[in-house]
Amino acid sequence: MNKTLKTGFRILAVVILVTGLFTSCRSGATKAEGDDASLDVPVDNPAIFDDLKNAEKIFNALPSPLESAMLVKSAGARFDDGLLNKVGNANNYVSNKSMALNLGIYTCDLSFASLYDQTQLIINYMEAAKKMADGLGILEAIQQEQIDRLEENITNKEVIMEIVSETFMNSNAYLAENNQHAIAAIVLAGGWIEGLYISTQLVDLNDFADNKLVERITDQKLSVDILLDLLDNSKGDPSVDELIAQVGRIKTVFDKVTVKTSAVTPEHDQATDVTTLKSEVTSDMSPAVFSELSTVVSEIRNSFVK
Amino acid sequence: MRIKKFLPFLAIFIIAVSFDAAAQCKGFAKKTVLPELGSYTHDGNYHAAVLVEGEEAELYKTFYSDMDYRVSVAGDETIPAVEFSVVDANRNVLYTNKNKNSGTWDFKLESSQQLKLIVRVPSAGKSTQAPASGCVAIMFGFKIDK
Numbered sequence: 001m002n003k004t005l006k007t008g009f010r011i012l013a014v015v016i017l018v019t020g021l022f023t024s025c026r027s028g029a030t031k032a033e034g035d036d037a038s039l040d041v042p043v044d045n046p047a048i049f050d051d052l053k054n055a056e057k058i059f060n061a062l063p064s065p066l067e068s069a070m071l072v073k074s075a076g077a078r079f080d081d082g083l084l085n086k087v088g089n090a091n092n093y094v095s096n097k098s099m100a101l102n103l104g105i106y107t108c109d110l111s112f113a114s115l116y117d118q119t120q121l122i123i124n125y126m127e128a129a130k131k132m133a134d135g136l137g138i139l140e141a142i143q144q145e146q147i148d149r150l151e152e153n154i155t156n157k158e159v160i161m162e163i164v165s166e167t168f169m170n171s172n173a174y175l176a177e178n179n180q181h182a183i184a185a186i187v188l189a190g191g192w193i194e195g196l197y198i199s200t201q202l203v204d205l206n207d208f209a210d211n212k213l214v215e216r217i218t219d220q221k222l223s224v225d226i227l228l229d230l231l232d233n234s235k236g237d238p239s240v241d242e243l244i245a246q247v248g249r250i251k252t253v254f255d256k257v258t259v260k261t262s263a264v265t266p267e268h269d270q271a272t273d274v275t276t277l278k279s280e281v282t283s284d285m286s287p288a289v290f291s292e293l294s295t296v297v298s299e300i301r302n303s304f305v306k
Numbered sequence: 307m308r309i310k311k312f313l314p315f316l317a318i319f320i321i322a323v324s325f326d327a328a329a330q331c332k333g334f335a336k337k338t339v340l341p342e343l344g345s346y347t348h349d350g351n352y353h354a355a356v357l358v359e360g361e362e363a364e365l366y367k368t369f370y371s372d373m374d375y376r377v378s379v380a381g382d383e384t385i386p387a388v389e390f391s392v393v394d395a396n397r398n399v400l401y402t403n404k405n406k407n408s409g410t411w412d413f414k415l416e417s418s419q420q421l422k423l424i425v426r427v428p429s430a431g432k433s434t435q436a437p438a439s440g441c442v443a444i445m446f447g448f449k450i451d452k
Contacts, residue, residue, distance in 0.1 A: 226420070
């Protein structure tokens with residue numbers, strides 16, 4: 001083979017390799033490790049699936065800011081605007097990490113404001129989220145037309161929810177499709193921690209037993225490992241490594257709580273075409289562990305918004 | 307010498323086609339998968355990727371008690387109809403769309419669970435052709451308290 005041909009094929013091989021790497025990393029999906037051998041899985045371990053991942057693409061799905069806010073509202077919690085990050089703080093965030101964290105945080109606050117019909121706050125938080133998205137270069141995430149449409153439909157909850165959901169999807173789709181997985185994970189982490197912060201602050205320790213909101217917070221034990229898996233995909237990035245350590249502190253507290261789940265039985269209702277997954281869960285979250293969780297989450301969240 | 311001249315153009319073409327294929331998944335997800343959520347509010351998360359015939363994707367997510375969920379899964383028309391199933395921690399299959407001809411599933415939970423969604427692009431079985439690839443998107447919606 002002559003020299004020109006050899007050089008040509010080398011260039012082509014490098015191009016194909018680089019292209020393959022880029023395309024396979026898109027969409028936040030990762031190649032899994034481990035085999036799928038038969039395993040006994042304990043039902044009280046939230047990391048139950050860890051050794052079983054073997055597909056070509058893996059998605060670790062955290063509750064979105066909108067879902068986090070919905071979980072708090074459906075637990076009957078009140079709205080307290082004093083718990084949200086002040087929109088005026090938006091000017092303080094200049095690094096990519098702080099803008100990514102606060103894009104998640106402001107989107108979560110926006111979701112709370114929307115679900116609780118706080119009309120003026122909805123506009124303010126949408127603008128704060130836009131500032132973060134623009135700063136990160138995600139110009140298509142929140143466009144002026146969406147803010148105008150929000151203002152025109154400020155009493156129409158359905159439209160508001162549609163816009164909030166659409167703008168968040170625009171952000172994380174842009175980040176996934178532009179190979180910015182670390183930033184995408186940081187945005188999701190910011191939103192999740194804000195939801196956890198707001199919910200822990202709303203719990204009255206004098207009304208702890210059988211408190212629905214405490215149940216919702218305990219449920220987040222199931223998502224800590226998903227968040228750590230998500231962040232782990234970008235391990236080595238200094239911003240992510242710091243975040244892994246902070247989320248690790250939250251996991252350490254959640255590890256003090258035991259959650260036991262019975263077998264899940266699906267029951268399909270022909271009339272509604274809805275399946276109910278029947279099971280029972282018990283947990284032993286104590287007020288002391290809850291207070292520790294609340295303190296750790298508060299410290300971490302406050303370090304994000306300062 | 308001719309080959310050397312041609313290679314940079316081929317390289318640019320390969321990169322452009324690959325990037326374009328991935329970028330189209332957002333459009334596909336928005337136009338095809340999102341509308342299937344119907345009256346359920348999309349949670350805002352984006353899960354889409356290009357899969358090749360015979361490939362699988364797995365999604366791990368916690369679902370919460372007392373929430374009404376709909377999952378919508380679809381692949382674009384270049385690949386065979388996508389199969390998906392939902393399994394629990396003990397790998398019991400709670401739902402599969404196999405033989406159901408449906409890309410959505412409505413469900414709720416009595417207690418919160420971490421579940422795994424397995425999505426598979428079946429092989430069309432034409433061994434003489436290169437396996438087809440296309441976008442696959444997974445979206446979740448839930449009902450909002452009015």
